[in-house]
Amino acid sequence: MAIITRDTKIGEEFHGKIKIPSEPRVYAFSGGSFLEPGWPKKNIHTSLEFAKECGLETRAISGTQTMGYIVELMIDLFGEGWLSGGKMNIKFIKPVDVGTKLIAKAVVKSKEKLNDKVRFILDIWCERDDGTKVAVGTAEYQI
């Protein structure tokens, strides 16, 4: 059941669940299918050596893993309908080390009546447990 309704007010803030992209979860996300020979595939997310060869200081988790945490929050807020009309625009502003505690958050930025629907615009972000934002953007959905 959706949490945001037409009565939800501008400025209301929502939090997702705490996530910890631990080593096994990063391998599961970025290492390719478990069935692939040589799993997990070496890349900038699964291998520090590979990341350093590419000039990176650390092996950050994939931006799409962070997006997954935000999408989960959007579906919690708007329901499964989010997958049939939800839009989001996200910038990845800080790398995220494996094992970092993360939480997706959202605040209602605006709402606008459009004929028989209400369009919500949310500021969305994902932050570390010290409050540092790692991804920021906006989400839009009509209910």
Place this chain on the structure above:
Amino acid sequence: MKFTNLMKKKGEKLEPYEFLVTPEFNQQYLFAVEDFHPRYWDEKYGQPIVHPSLLLNQSNATRSPGFCLPPGVAAIHTQDETQFINPGKVGKRFKVTWEIVEEYDKRGRHYQVIDTVVVDEDGTEILRRRAHVTYFQGKGGE
């Protein structure tokens, strides 16, 4: 030779990628992102839905069989505009297509903007993305 000379350019398309989402493959992503909602695995809720993070990850341009960077060069995702159009269903095959629609340089780095479309085996559009990607080159890529 600069590695950017080896890359596809604005207006060019990457080789499409197709993949099947089995229940096991979907559950791999449920584990990865710690989201075990039954809509993704329990048939009591109808045909299980593909976790959106799987579709996002599998539609990164690096999945294209034709995507190739020299050793020591990595693609870094910096921004993503995503439209969710329809939920994907577990058990279906999906096809991803990409087109490079823009290139720009910022703070000494080269960026590409890549439009992405994911459709299922019935031709139903599942999602559209516009991803901004830049490239890092280490000593191994020189």
